[in-house]
Amino acid sequence: MTFAGIDLSDNRFWAMPLAGRAAAFAELRAEGRPRFFAEPETPFAEKGPGYYALVRHADVSEASRHPDVFSSGRGATSVADLPVEFNEYFGSMINMDDPRHARLRRIVSRAFSPRLIAQFEQDVRRAATEIVDDLLDTGPCDFVSHVAARLPLKIICDMMGIPAEAYDMVLANTNIILSGADPEFMSADLDETVTQLLTAGAALAELVTTLAAERAQAPGGDLVSALSTANIDGEQLTSAELASFFILLVVAGNETTRNALSHALMLFTEFEEQRALLTGDLEGRLQAAVEEVVRYASPVIFMRRTLTRDFTMNGQDYREGDKTVLYYYSANRDEAAFADPDRFDITRWPNPHVGFGGAGPHYCLGAHLARRELTVMLRELFTRVPGITAGEPDRLLSSFINGIKRLPCEFPG
Numbered sequence: 001m002t003f004a005g006i007d008l009s010d011n012r013f014w015a016m017p018l019a020g021r022a023a024a025f026a027e028l029r030a031e032g033r034p035r036f037f038a039e040p041e042t043p044f045a046e047k048g049p050g051y052y053a054l055v056r057h058a059d060v061s062e063a064s065r066h067p068d069v070f071s072s073g074r075g076a077t078s079v080a081d082l083p084v085e086f087n088e089y090f091g092s093m094i095n096m097d098d099p100r101h102a103r104l105r106r107i108v109s110r111a112f113s114p115r116l117i118a119q120f121e122q123d124v125r126r127a128a129t130e131i132v133d134d135l136l137d138t139g140p141c142d143f144v145s146h147v148a149a150r151l152p153l154k155i156i157c158d159m160m161g162i163p164a165e166a167y168d169m170v171l172a173n174t175n176i177i178l179s180g181a182d183p184e185f186m187s188a189d190l191d192e193t194v195t196q197l198l199t200a201g202a203a204l205a206e207l208v209t210t211l212a213a214e215r216a217q218a219p220g221g222d223l224v225s226a227l228s229t230a231n232i233d234g235e236q237l238t239s240a241e242l243a244s245f246f247i248l249l250v251v252a253g254n255e256t257t258r259n260a261l262s263h264a265l266m267l268f269t270e271f272e273e274q275r276a277l278l279t280g281d282l283e284g285r286l287q288a289a290v291e292e293v294v295r296y297a298s299p300v301i302f303m304r305r306t307l308t309r310d311f312t313m314n315g316q317d318y319r320e321g322d323k324t325v326l327y328y329y330s331a332n333r334d335e336a337a338f339a340d341p342d343r344f345d346i347t348r349w350p351n352p353h354v355g356f357g358g359a360g361p362h363y364c365l366g367a368h369l370a371r372r373e374l375t376v377m378l379r380e381l382f383t384r385v386p387g388i389t390a391g392e393p394d395r396l397l398s399s400f401i402n403g404i405k406r407l408p409c410e411f412p413g
């Protein structure tokens with residue numbers, strides 16, 4: 001694919017090496033105006049007219065600040081217009097606007113506040129210690145399944161009150177829901193992919209229905225108890241709302257931090273001098289290092305917004321109904337916002353990345369949790385296995401998630 005022929009709707013673009021992808025986005029940013037792309041084919045919807053690719057930090061940030069104009073309600077996680085039921089089933093509040101969005105977010109926001117997340121720091125540390133104990137017993141192995149996937153999975157399941165015997169089933173289904181176009185998870189037959197997605201959603205919905213019935217008898221301190229008993233302005237969540245909310249939380253909790261951890265190991269393998277800096281002063285440098293990993297890796301590549309009215313932003317006119325795709329991945333490499341943006345630099349501070357979304361009502365609910373998980377795991381790894389390195393990654397084929405399916409790791413015995 002030539003740069004002039006960049007097509008963000010073509011899966012071949014997303015299969016390119018990461019450096020090529022970054023270079024193509026640099027070309028798009030240099031054009032100054034958002035380029036308009038035709039929509040990709042999807043099994044769920046009529047092909048729409050297309051979308052503007054917002055690739056610059058200024059555009060992504062400003063669109064995020066105007067949620068009344070740049071709406072999530074017609075779908076944030078997919079470029080195509082999905083049927084409303086499909087959107088809500090898989091996206092819950094991420095695909096809604098206020099006031100419905102705010103009503104749902106209020107139910108869980110306390111549980112994700114820095115104060116409450118700090119309270120179970122000990123649990124996160126204990127889990128990370130166990131994972132690294134097992135890694136040392138196992139020896140060189142697949143870093144994704146042995147390390148990166150385990151911590152976020154255990155923590156989000158513990159928060160939800162999901163028992164350990166259900167972990168594998170939860171992970172298998174969240175993997176399918178965010179598998180993009182990857183043939184390892186998704187059939188080439190577009191109709192069959194719909195069935196695969198709905199089956200994965202139904203399995204998670206059944207799990208939460210069972211858990212909610214148990215918690216109705218014996219409520220606990222977990223989020224399923226909170227969700228199923230939540231009473232907002234006299235209203236309770238319907239069982240469909242509960243199922244969707246649960247799917248959003250387990251998918252978002254699992255499929256993002258895992259990839260950030262895998263990218264972290266790749267980055268600290270490629271940029272040896274940054275590893276030396278980090279291990280030379282772990283406590284002093286971890287906080288900025290975690291932000292830089294999220295900026296550089298951008299585990300969530302985009303979210304979509306749809307214009308609710310005609311609007312002019314940074315010199316570009318948009319019409320009501322226009323679709324815009326906010327490329328966090330590209331905004332995070334914008335030379336207008338970051339000096340030497342392709343350099344992985346753990347001393348970068350301040351680091352105004354939009355890896356957790358732009359400032360606005362949809363800013364990542366799990367950002368504090370993700371930061372805790374990343375900090376604790378990187379501390380544990382680089383203290384106890386300082387020589388660990390990554391081999392060649394097996395990447396997920398997806399325009400939405402910058403995913404790593406498998407990543408061999410090595411360390412001196």
Ligand code: HEM
Pocket residue numbers: 072076093094095105156248249250252253254256257260294298299300303328354355356357358361362363364365366367369370
């Ligand atoms: C490094 C890890 C993570 C990254 C890069 C990430 C990224 C993002 C981004 C970009 C958004 C913005 C959505 C938008 O503006 O439309 C978002 C929203 C969200 N994230 Fe995360 N996330 C991470 C970890 C987590 C974790 C651990 C959870 C835990 C449950 C979580 C839960 C959510 C939820 C529920 C939303 C929707 C918020 C809303 O619509 O109000 N995320 N995340």
